[in-house]
Amino acid sequence: MDIIAAEQIAQDFAPLGFALHDVMPRSLSLANDMMKHGGMDPRQYRSLYIHNIVGCSHSLLKTSDIGDWQLNRGSRKKELHLTRELWTTRLLSTTFDKRIPTAGRNKARQVLYSNPQVTNLTGQQALVQQHDFLIVWNIDAETGEVELELVHTLGPWKYGQRERVDLRMPLASDQTDLSNLKFTPADDDDLEGLGLIDPKGKYQRGVIDGRAASS
Numbered sequence: 001m002d003i004i005a006a007e008q009i010a011q012d013f014a015p016l017g018f019a020l021h022d023v024m025p026r027s028l029s030l031a032n033d034m035m036k037h038g039g040m041d042p043r044q045y046r047s048l049y050i051h052n053i054v055g056c057s058h059s060l061l062k063t064s065d066i067g068d069w070q071l072n073r074g075s076r077k078k079e080l081h082l083t084r085e086l087w088t089t090r091l092l093s094t095t096f097d098k099r100i101p102t103a104g105r106n107k108a109r110q111v112l113y114s115n116p117q118v119t120n121l122t123g124q125q126a127l128v129q130q131h132d133f134l135i136v137w138n139i140d141a142e143t144g145e146v147e148l149e150l151v152h153t154l155g156p157w158k159y160g161q162r163e164r165v166d167l168r169m170p171l172a173s174d175q176t177d178l179s180n181l182k183f184t185p186a187d188d189d190d191l192e193g194l195g196l197i198d199p200k201g202k203y204q205r206g207v208i209d210g211r212a213a214s215s
Contacts, residue, residue: 005118006183010169013133013150014178015067016082016089017171020057020135023064024146027056028139050093054080057091080135088112089133089150100136100163103156113153117166135171 031052035042042049058080061071072081072088080091090112092101103113112132134151152167172178 006167006169007181009118009150009167010172010178010181012068012084012087013089014172014175015065016069016135017148017150017178018174019061019064019066020091020137020148020171021146021173023057023060024053024137024148026060027053028144028146030056046096054091054093086128086130087133088131089135091135091137094136094138095159098138099159100134100151100153100165102159110156113156113164115152115154117154118152 031049032042034052035045035049040048058071061080066082067084069082069084069089072083082089095101103109115131116129118129118131131152134153136149136151138147138149139145140147148171150167150169150171151165154164154166157164169181172181
């Protein structure tokens, strides 16, 4: 993938990223209130807690500016599926050990995880094909802040195996963060390349304004 294509993908996801960074802290607060009202510890009832956060985000996004992205009306309210022309994305929480969730045995999700590479394409070639992306989110244990990362998968993998991805980048929270994203080609020796996998399959950690992105 050339830098122009990576920058364009970041730009196309920017309105959605901005909106998610706005609504998810509110959703987190609402979900915490729900769990407290029910006398349930979020750590013990993690699945319900996650579903409440996603459900609140689904509701709040209905009145948010998400650019050309559209909420999938057919998805259940505990899910967040969105589409933009030939692209789709699905919001998924990380696993308990902070990994990208696997596709599992669900055939539909295995199809969702199976995409043509974008890192071997240049310019508009990477942007005019059908692709399914993941937005993987996590709550930072120290700060309590919601972290969002855009992931492009190539196919399913089993838990414990290396993740089959060729693009990862943090979703910027605002225009300033977006302008501070650093991109370097996959064959560059600078290992601060953002969201790129080099030919050896090594993920080059990205940075936002000098801060390491989540992996």
